[in-house]
Amino acid sequence: MPINAPPPSVRVVTLRIDGLDLSAREDETIIEVCRENKIPIPSLCWMDGLSVVGACRLCMVEVTGQNRLLAACATRVAEGMEVTTDSEKLRRYRRTLVELLFAERNHVCSVCVSNGHCELQWLAEACGVDHVRMPYRNAGYGVDSSHEMFRVDHNRCVLCTRCVRVCDEIEGAHTWDLMGRGSDCQVITDLARPWGESDTCTSCGKCVQVCPTGALVKQGTSVGEMVKDQHFLPILARRRSAR
Amino acid sequence: MTAQAQAATATQASTQPAAGKVKVATIWLDGCSGCHMSFLDMDERLVELAEKIEIVFSPFVDAKTLPSQVDVGIIEGSISNEEDEHKARLFRDRCKLLVSLGDCAVNGNVPAMRNPFKLETVYERAYLENVNVNQQIPTDGVPALLKTVRPVHGVVDVDVFIPGCPPSADTIHTILSDLIEGRTPEPIKVTRFGA
Ligand code: SF4
Ligand code: SF4
Numbered sequence: 549m550p551i552n553a554p555p556p557s558v559r560v561v562t563l564r565i566d567g568l569d570l571s572a573r574e575d576e577t578i579i580e581v582c583r584e585n586k587i588p589i590p591s592l593c594w595m596d597g598l599s600v601v602g603a604c605r606l607c608m609v610e611v612t613g614q615n616r617l618l619a620a621c622a623t624r625v626a627e628g629m630e631v632t633t634d635s636e637k638l639r640r641y642r643r644t645l646v647e648l649l650f651a652e653r654n655h656v657c658s659v660c661v662s663n664g665h666c667e668l669q670w671l672a673e674a675c676g677v678d679h680v681r682m683p684y685r686n687a688g689y690g691v692d693s694s695h696e697m698f699r700v701d702h703n704r705c706v707l708c709t710r711c712v713r714v715c716d717e718i719e720g721a722h723t724w725d726l727m728g729r730g731s732d733c734q735v736i737t738d739l740a741r742p743w744g745e746s747d748t749c750t751s752c753g754k755c756v757q758v759c760p761t762g763a764l765v766k767q768g769t770s771v772g773e774m775v776k777d778q779h780f781l782p783i784l785a786r787r788r789s790a791r
Numbered sequence: 792m793t794a795q796a797q798a799a800t801a802t803q804a805s806t807q808p809a810a811g812k813v814k815v816a817t818i819w820l821d822g823c824s825g826c827h828m829s830f831l832d833m834d835e836r837l838v839e840l841a842e843k844i845e846i847v848f849s850p851f852v853d854a855k856t857l858p859s860q861v862d863v864g865i866i867e868g869s870i871s872n873e874e875d876e877h878k879a880r881l882f883r884d885r886c887k888l889l890v891s892l893g894d895c896a897v898n899g900n901v902p903a904m905r906n907p908f909k910l911e912t913v914y915e916r917a918y919l920e921n922v923n924v925n926q927q928i929p930t931d932g933v934p935a936l937l938k939t940v941r942p943v944h945g946v947v948d949v950d951v952f953i954p955g956c957p958p959s960a961d962t963i964h965t966i967l968s969d970l971i972e973g974r975t976p977e978p979i980k981v982t983r984f985g986a
Pocket of ligand 1: 715719721722723724748749750751752753754
């Protein structure tokens with residue numbers, strides 16, 4: 549039996565995405581179906597293998613009959629659904645969202661250890677961001693280099709919470725969490741103590757690998773040297789759910 | 792009018808200069824001159840470019856004043872002091888089409904990394920703390936620093952943005968050629984922040 553064959557209890561639905569007739573399991577989300585069918589939708593917080601938070605709003609799509617946009621990562625497919633993943637309006641919103649991320653903290657790509665390997669950079673390219681139209685906030689955030697292997701630079705964090713989720717859901721350590729609201733919001737280790745003093749961190753490095761930007765990196769990396777490897781995630785996640 | 796439409800209109804205007812050659816001016820504000828070096832990196836393509844453009848004002852040439860009418864103005868560097876701001880306004884006034892070249896001009900880049908700090912702290916760090924001899928904060932004959940470093944479009948309208956630190960010679964060649972030939976350039980297809 550092919551691995552992806554639906555269990556007998558799960559129904560298959562048919563839907564249309566960007567004019568393509570597709571079939572999918574009824575328990576799948578729009579973004580999963582799009583990824584399987586190579587329909588590009590930008591996303592940042594979503595990751596195959598982690599729970600869904602729908603925080604970044606970059607994967608918003610239009611669904612016929614709905615008078616609002618829906619996050620493709622947090623919306624299950626349904627029979628007869630008609631989805632548009634690309635329109636003038638969606639492009640405008642996505643571009644604005646990416647620009648706001650750049651304006652909020654200090655992403656100086658030219659001197660970033662993740663330069664050239666950063667998902668935020670790729671999103672800027674994909675969404676046509678050649679400059680940021682809003683004024684930069686210019687607020688400074690901290691850098692914690694206390695961990696012997698890793699470093700967190702909050703200036704480059706986009707609050708996707710991938711680190712929080714991978715540490716909790718895959719590693720089972722739950723070292724990361726969120727603290728504060730609005731522009732004060734930031735990721736913390738062990739009730740806001742230095743990462744290097746964490747009792748819970750196993751130093752597995754999963755959070756560093758899934759972080760989309762140069763916010764979580766390995767110590768000792770210089771400009772452009774931090775290349776991340778995320779292949780482990782869907783494999784571990786599938787093994788875990790098969791248990 | 793969108794920036795692109797503006798660019799397109801301005802481009803059309805720039806491609807019909809009375810004297811045949813497209814008049815280009817470039818200026819180096821708060822940057823490292825890397826973008827100008829990248830321009831020179833076009834190597835032998837500069838010869839072919841020289842037949843289509845005339846550089847009327849630039850660190851590359853001797854001219855001391857910006858002519859009153861220029862087709863394409865190219866700015867490297869961010870707006871960090873009063874003089875930068877004045878020069879950017881002058882370029883906007885006199886250039887039909889204004890180009891931000893490189894990350895410093897496009898997003899502030901490294902010069903803007905001082906923004907989260909207070910200006911006094913920046914002065915102290917640069918001229919007192921890290922200096923052994925003759926510690927003093929310069930005030931005579933130098934323009935005052937602005938409180939925050941801004942990208943060029945934080946001060947004047949910009950028509951074309953070419954991110955990159957620095958943008959490669961190929962990128963500059965592609966976009967300059969587009970402008971000269973009257974096409975609307977698409978910089979994000981050939982470069983990005985930090986490229
Ligand atoms: S290194 Fe592993 S255990 Fe430590 S914070 Fe990151 S994911 Fe959690
Ligand atoms: S540190 Fe990285 S993974 Fe964690 S929330 Fe910030 S950007 Fe996301």
